[in-house]
Amino acid sequence: MSEKESVPRVALVTGGSRGIGAGAAIALAEDGWDVGISYRTRKDEADRVVAACEQLGRRAYAVQADVAESADIERLFDAITAELGPIGAVINNAGVVAPTARVEEYDVERLERVFRINAIGAFLVAGAAVRRMSTARGGAGGVIVSVSSRGAVLGSANEYVDYAASKAAVDTLTVGLAHEVAKEGIRVLGIRPGLIETDIHEEGRLDRIGTTPPLGRTGKVEEVAALIAFLASDRSSYMTGTMVDVSGGR
Ligand SMILES: NC(=O)c1ccc[n+]([C@@H]2O[C@H](COP(=O)([O-])OP(=O)(O)OC[C@H]3O[C@@H](n4cnc5c(N)ncnc54)[C@H](OP(=O)(O)O)[C@@H]3O)[C@@H](O)[C@H]2O)c1
Numbered sequence: 407m408s409e410k411e412s413v414p415r416v417a418l419v420t421g422g423s424r425g426i427g428a429g430a431a432i433a434l435a436e437d438g439w440d441v442g443i444s445y446r447t448r449k450d451e452a453d454r455v456v457a458a459c460e461q462l463g464r465r466a467y468a469v470q471a472d473v474a475e476s477a478d479i480e481r482l483f484d485a486i487t488a489e490l491g492p493i494g495a496v497i498n499n500a501g502v503v504a505p506t507a508r509v510e511e512y513d514v515e516r517l518e519r520v521f522r523i524n525a526i527g528a529f530l531v532a533g534a535a536v537r538r539m540s541t542a543r544g545g546a547g548g549v550i551v552s553v554s555s556r557g558a559v560l561g562s563a564n565e566y567v568d569y570a571a572s573k574a575a576v577d578t579l580t581v582g583l584a585h586e587v588a589k590e591g592i593r594v595l596g597i598r599p600g601l602i603e604t605d606i607h608e609e610g611r612l613d614r615i616g617t618t619p620p621l622g623r624t625g626k627v628e629e630v631a632a633l634i635a636f637l638a639s640d641r642s643s644y645m646t647g648t649m650v651d652v653s654g655g656r
Pocket residue numbers: 420421422423424425426427444445446447448449451471472473474499500501502503523553554555556598599600601602603604605606
């Protein structure tokens with residue numbers, strides 16, 4: 407049986423209320439997935455994404471859940487499964503940056519927040535996905551796509567090296583977990599976006615450095631979402647344990 411026939415066509419996108427996650431939810435709906443999204447505080451934005459997916463003829467559902475809290479993640483997976491059915495794709499997307507600062511200026515509070523959401527959150531979401539999707543645990547298999555950053559490779563000097571390091575953890579999670587679950591029906595992939603037009607950036611950042619990628623421009627959410635939809639689909643069926651850059655050459 408092909409992956410398309412066996413994997414449930416329900417996708418969960420963390421941080422699906424805005425930016426790349428919202429774009430991914432809509433691209434997945436366009437591809438025929440029913441879509442569950444999580445958000446942290448912006449219910450109004452989440453409701454708009456749900457409406458856009460429903461407009462495309464798919465079922466959609468939004469749940470408030472903080473990816474830094476393991477109880478929230480369990481509640482999120484259970485709520486989406488109860489509402490839409492077993493999950494076949496998880497887009498591990500929720501993430502934050504910290505204000506621009508050099509390493510010698512970071513305090514414990516800052517570091518704990520960045521690593522808790524971006525790294526620990528990504529691990530907890532991936533673990534929750536495996537517990538439900540692994541064929542070794544009675545699941546039907548699936549795909550996990552994590553959203554890292556080109557910063558993981560470039561280091562983000564003078565901006566947020568902590569953010570870059572938290573995303574490097576996501577790269578390593580992708581490779582290691584892919585090998586753990588390759589024979590359990592789960593493919594694990596990651597993407598590294600470059601400078602994408604969302605609200606995550608500090609005021610003026612994209613104006614300042616947006617032309618620096620070799621392609622000479624920033625990227626659009628849709629250009630990242632299309633890659634996520636491809637990786638979630640059976641069109642990428644021979645890919646696992648790898649990162650794909652979507653960064654205009656940066
Ligand atoms: N934009 C870029 O240039 C770029 C480049 C490389 C990597 N990325 C990565 O791409 C991902 C999405 O970024 P974006 O640019 O789309 O950001 P964004 O526009 O700021 O959206 C962030 C999303 O994550 C949610 N979120 C934030 N903290 C959360 C938490 N603790 N628990 C649950 N949800 C949380 C937000 O929910 P609310 O709406 O409720 O606040 C929102 O849906 C992030 O992992 C980011 O690091 C972005």
